[in-house]
Amino acid sequence: AQKVTQAQTEISVVEKEDVTLDCVYETRDTTYYLFWYKQPPSGELVFLIRRNSFDEQNEISGRYSWNFQKSTSSFNFTITASQVVDSAVYFCALSERLYSTLTFGKGTMLLVSP
Amino acid sequence: GAVVSQHPSRVICKSGTSVKIECRSLDFQATTMFWYRQFPKKSLMLMATSNEGSKATYEQGVEKDKFLINHASLTLSTLTVTSAHPEDSSFYICSASRVPGNTGELFFGEGSRLTVL
Numbered sequence: 001a002q003k004v005t006q007a008q009t010e011i012s013v014v015e016k017e018d019v020t021l022d023c024v025y026e027t028r029d030t031t032y033y034l035f036w037y038k039q040p041p042s043g044e045l046v047f048l049i050r051r052n053s054f055d056e057q058n059e060i061s062g063r064y065s066w067n068f069q070k071s072t073s074s075f076n077f078t079i080t081a082s083q084v085v086d087s088a089v090y091f092c093a094l095s096e097r098l099y100s101t102l103t104f105g106k107g108t109m110l111l112v113s114p
Numbered sequence: 115g116a117v118v119s120q121h122p123s124r125v126i127c128k129s130g131t132s133v134k135i136e137c138r139s140l141d142f143q144a145t146t147m148f149w150y151r152q153f154p155k156k157s158l159m160l161m162a163t164s165n166e167g168s169k170a171t172y173e174q175g176v177e178k179d180k181f182l183i184n185h186a187s188l189t190l191s192t193l194t195v196t197s198a199h200p201e202d203s204s205f206y207i208c209s210a211s212r213v214p215g216n217t218g219e220l221f222f223g224e225g226s227r228l229t230v231l
Contacts, residue, residue: 037222043205045158045222091157095220101148102209102220106157 002027004094006105013082014113021077021108023092029053034068034075035093035102045091051075082112117141118210120223127198128231134194135226137208143188144210148220149181152205161206164191198230 003026013019025034036048049059051068059066063080079086089109093102117140127133137147145166150158162183163171170183180202182194191210195202207225 043207043225043227045207045209045225047220047222100211101160101163102158104157104159109155 002029002032002094002096002103004092004103004105006090006092006108008108009106010109010111012111012113015084016081017112018078018080019082019110019112021079021090021092021110023075023077023105025073025075025092025094027094027096029096031096033095033097035091035095036066036075036077037091037093039089039091039107041088048077048090079110082110084112084114086110087112118144118208118221118223120206120208120226122226123224124227124229126229126231129199130197132194132196133198133228134192135206135208135228137191137193137210137223139189139210139212139221142210142212144191144212145188147185147191147208147210149183149191149193150207150209152207152225154205158207161193166191195228198228200230203228203230 005024032053034051038046038048056068065078067076089107091107092105095102119138119140121136125133147164149161151161152158160173161176164183164185166185166188172178185191205225205227208223209220211220
């Protein structure tokens with residue numbers, strides 16, 4: 001069975017601080033896909049990144065970076081120099097196949113204050 | 115880019131009425147759509163997988179007769195909450211996978227917030 005754990009329920013930071021959101025996953029599959037989504041207060045899910053299990057390269061996109069480590073089954077997400085607009089709930093998710101269902105973590109609410 | 119649209123975004127109804135939520139893929143064909151439910155401050159839980167032209171596959175614990183899913187075309191899936199009750203109040207989100215495609219990205223609708231009085 002697949003499982004995604006986001007141990008941090010809520011994180012509060014002040015603008016310009018760096019923040020890391022943790023994600024630990026469990027799966028028996030050797031091939032799988034990991035995702036991060038952002039859910040702002042309006043409710044829609046915004047796709048941030050997809051990473052397949054064979055690609056352990058870390059990725060940076062602007063102020064966002066992701067650290068994928070298979071050895072610890074973790075796929076952590078770091079926001080550098082956080083901004084108020086980053087305030088949202090962030091979900092880590094796991095899928096065993098492309099175009100398949102996602103198993104979501106419980107989400108981490110990030111509050112960035114001015 | 116690909117877009118999935120849900121309608122309505124918000125609906126308030128009286129207990130006992132039925133509510134239909136539409137999920138449309140606007141610029142691609144989706145043979146498979148997924149319906150999720152999100153309770154306040156909770157994660158998204160998969161309700162069912164909707165397949166075009168066939169019956170939906172429901173997750174364990176989801177009442178088929180309560181949550182009717184119809185996927186009549188490659189661009190439209192509907193979720194009907196029948197005889198809604200206050201405990202059905204929730205945020206419902208659909209997602210669709212592109213066919214064909216290799217982005218690996220599921221596209222999500224904007225979500226529909228149902229409030230049953």
